[in-house]
Amino acid sequence: MGWLAAGDGYEVALMEGRVVARSTSGRAVGRQLKSLPKTLREHPEVDRLRRLAEWLDRHAAACVAQVDTWMVSSLPVPTGLLARVWPDEAWQAALRDLAVVGDDPDEVGFLRDATASGELRVVNLDGETVRLSPETVTLPHPVLLPDLDDLREFAADLGVTQKVEQIHRATWLKPAEVKVGATQVTEFAGGKYASRFGLAARATQLGYKVSGGYATCRVRDAGRVVEAAVWIGEPYWDSEMETGNLTWHDQEGRSLPLSEVGPVAWSEGMRMAAALHAGRQIEEGA
Template identity: 80%
Template sequence: MAWLAAGEGYEIALIDGKVAARSATGRAAGRQLKSLPKALREHPEVDRLRRLAEWLDRHEAACTAQVDAWMVSSLPVPTALLASVWQDEAWQGALRDTAVVGDDPDEVGFLRDATSSGELKVVNLDGETVRLSPRTVTLPHPVLLPDLDDVRDFAAELGIVQRVEQIHRATWHKPEGLEDKATEVRDYAGGVFPHRFGLAARATSLGYRVSGGYATCAVRDSGRGVEAAVWIGEPYYDAETATGALTWHDADGRTVRLAEVGPVAWSEGMRMAAALYAGRKIEEGKDA
């Protein structure tokens, strides 16, 4: 970003998301200062840059959240849309190196570029850069990738780092032999927390929604919306609480039988339950 005049003898700019200053006069002209001079701290231009930095942070977070939603829901994304937002650094950072699938569901590649003509450049699992022009692409949830371990190994060889957690996302596969009428999973039930507020705060910090007595996450799986829910205690309950069972509900609020829960919804629900349980109170000592 260009340096802007601010006050007598100073210039300011946004560098790495923070307002930086440098002297514009004298022998120190052009030298960046270690901190903002007192004379600049309340300057209108400094305040304007701070507000811009806050907006950029929110924009980056929103782009990342949208790409994550596309991935979790395996929604088809128009290639033209990716091309139109690619020039935005925040969108590019969220999308770059995500695994995408075009017309051939067996051809997975890591997104490296999207041209204004609507063409995507991806690195396939053979290490070759190829050009794709499908009408839409999907950002597959890792539980849907049949050779996930191979994809992870190849990504490590390329040094790929994804802003949106995709290929290294923790996954759970639904076990076989579930009872036909079973509707809940208790693998991560019984995690004790000193109070409900702490458990709710943990859920919120992990990106999950807290509604009533539940922590929830919404997933679109196999063409329908499903919500996974973990009981975290009655609202405003101020005593010790514990994680409850994990269940799934359809768009009308009806409980979904475990046998009918799709692979993405199962994995994401278990991921949420495990993440909440991991913050439980651990007893110490010989009787723990």
């Protein structure tokens, strides 16, 4: 964005999310100022740029949230859609360097570019830039990626950084065998908080929904929607509280046996429960 005239002797612009000014007269002409002069702080152009910055922040957050939803649920995304949004810097930042899979589920690459013609350019695990033009791609949840440890090592060598947490996302593999008829995991229960309010606040801060007495996480896994839930206490409870057990439910609210919980729903539910437990009060000497 270019410089805009604002008041006598100044121009303003939006740089790296903040409004900056420079002088257009005197000895400091063309020099960017360390702070906004007092006379500009309420100027209409400055106010407009501040509101634009706020909108850009919301837009960037919305892009990250949408891409995170695609990734967590491993939803097929039209290649043409990626090509259309790629010129937008916020979309590009959210998508760049994510591991993608096209027509061949065994061919994983890191997304580096999307052309107007709908062609994707990815760096494959041989370090080569290849072109893909499938009708759709998926941004797989890391628990579904084969050889994840090798992929993480390669990403480190390549200098990959991801705006949306994917390959370095904490994952939990479902045990090969679970107790017959079991419906809950108790591993992260018993994390003490000073109040239910503090526990609910941590859940919200982490991006989880708080509904009634539960912190919840909804995931699309293997074509169906599953909700993981951790008991955090009744809303009106205002004293010490502990994290409860982790359970999963289908769209009809039916409690799922652990044997029916898919790998993504399992991993995301355990990730939520572990994060809530990690915020617990730690007793001295423990």
